[in-house]
Amino acid sequence: MTDSANSIEARDIAYHMHPVVNLRKYEKTGGLVIERGDGIYVYDNTGKRYIEGLAGLWSVALGFGEKRLAEVAKAQMEKLPYYHSFNYKVNGPSVDLAELLIKLAPVPMSKVHFTSSGSEANDLVVKMVWYRSNSLGKPEKKKIIGRIKGYHGVTIASASITGLPANHKSFDLPLDRMVHTSCPSYTHFAEAGETEEAFTARMLKDLEDLILEQGPETIAAFWGEPVIGAGGVLVPPKGYWEGVQTILKKYDILLVADEVICGFGRTGKMFACETYNITPDVMVTSKQISSSYMPLSAILMNDAFYQPIADESERIGVFAHGFTASGHPVATAVGLENLKIILERDLVGNVARLESTFLAGLAKLAEHPLAQSSRGVGLLGALELKPWDDQPAGAAALAVATQLQEEGVIIRNIAEAICFCPPMIITAEQIEEMFAIVRVALDKVLAAREAGEK
Structure with a gap:
């Protein structure tokens, strides 16, 4: 977070009440400032790029920056x-x-x-x-x-x-x-x-x-x-x-x-x-x-x-x-x-054509030691993670979602699952790119957990 009292982060905390957050926690941590978007990607105010794996809030079908x-x-x-x-x-x-x-x-x-x-x-x-x-x-x-x-x-x-x-x-x-x-x-x-x-x-x-x-x-x-x-x-x-x-x-x-x-x-x-x-x-x-x-x-x-x-x-x-x-x-x-x-642009057809690629990618991720199953239809899916018995419910999904954001993918963690709903303009190559990053995040969370248990 920028130290300046006039930074957008500081002014956000000072004046802006957010939905769906722990408000006291937000007062301490602030949030991620998204500044612009292009296609399936969004960029924060430091210039870092993220794949928007939830299409904003399950909603940006055409991706970001559609000039028409x-x-x-x-x-x-x-x-x-x-x-x-x-x-x-x-x-x-x-x-x-x-x-x-x-x-x-x-x-x-x-x-x-x-x-x-x-x-x-x-x-x-x-x-x-x-x-x-x-x-x-x-x-x-x-x-x-x-x-x-x-x-x-x-x-x-x-x-x-x-x-x-x-x-x-x-x-x-x-x-x-x-x-x-x-x-x-x-x-x-x-x-x-x-x-x-x-x-x-x-x-x-x-x-x-x-x-x-x-x-x-x-x-x-x-x-x-x-x-x-x-x-x-x-x-x-x-x-x-x-x-x-x-x-x-x-x-x-x-x-x-x-x-x-x-x-x-x-x-x-x-x-x-x-x-x-x-x-x-x-x-x-x-x-x-x-x-x-x-x-x-x-x-x-x-x-x-x-x-x-x-x-x-x-x-x-x-x-x-x-x-x-x-x-x-x-x-x-x-x-x-x-x-x-x-x-x-036949984006409904694009979803139908990419469904098998998308669901197969989720199914492959379900083989990871942290995961237990996957589910979905079209370009709407979830990876169910194994709960951590020594942590509050949803801790595994929160840890993976947090690591994913660090790696450059934004998704939504819900209960024990991480959920995906990318823009309907996504390509097969971009799906593979997104899931490759998910695997990296899963590996890093697993390594950190194993190191903490030693």
Whole structure:
């Protein structure tokens, strides 16, 4: 850290409160200052280069420094830098992007509503689910099922559906309308000798038992990421999504697919719902919709979801919800251009073509003495490490992630895993480069641990 009181590091500590950190620790250590980006690489303020192995926050599909997005943002700012979508107003980029999203949707969808983040979008869908139940004359049908280790955001409602304890502790969450079913991670929760098929059957039984215990007439919707992302890249077991959908249809429960991390090509299909044959009533998208160059999210809903909401707005006189930045013209212009680039450059195909290279590289790393398994789909993956019995949970993954940053690769450690989600523009050679550095980091952590045990 620079000693000068006027350095960016010193001013950051003095004035800037950060998310997802131990705030007292941050006051002592500060953070890594990222100054610029180029392709799959970012550079800190000393000029050191890093492979961004998590695409920022699972989101920078096009990599860093895509000039077309900067040019579109500049042009839109000069033409119409802002306008709202309240009170029967609209702007062109929002209409164009909504039209493209409906065309790209994996199942028939009716309308698109724009917000600025996945958290906001999930929060609004909760409100719309409740609004819809009231329209249908079912005021008791308000409960929402999330999953343990699922992640849907950090607003009061979306954090309540999230199934991660850190997002609940000391925030007085979850809300009492939110309940959680089992986490479908065969890697973490299979019983001794349990086959994948038997595990799936148990997960489905847990879900149906919860529905019956709560009362099907009280449950409005089920939220799920096709692949659980921030919970540790947890890939669903065979038959899971088919079984979930059968149960939800049986009890008239809506399915909300959270595609915030897996949408727009991450799994080798445009949407992960295609990868796992999911037919949702609502899809929540964000992150890769604009490569996070602008804050943007989009809710896609089918006609059966939309029509009762429209009816209720007519009965009441207004759909009394809106954000200042909903359908922001610069954000939607950037999102539209971003999706055009993904389509023009066949980046979804690039993910599909590189999947075997990526997963094989992870599997090879799983042979390392510190590791025990790997998992993934498309360009979304995790390396599960062996826990250190003499250290707190997650210590091994934290040590490897810390060493990786030192070596020039940024990833995310979650529980006992290190997780990867590189920009979709990555090449096979760059994947090999990234994993070669991971092996170096694993070797150095192992050597340090062995030396400490002597």
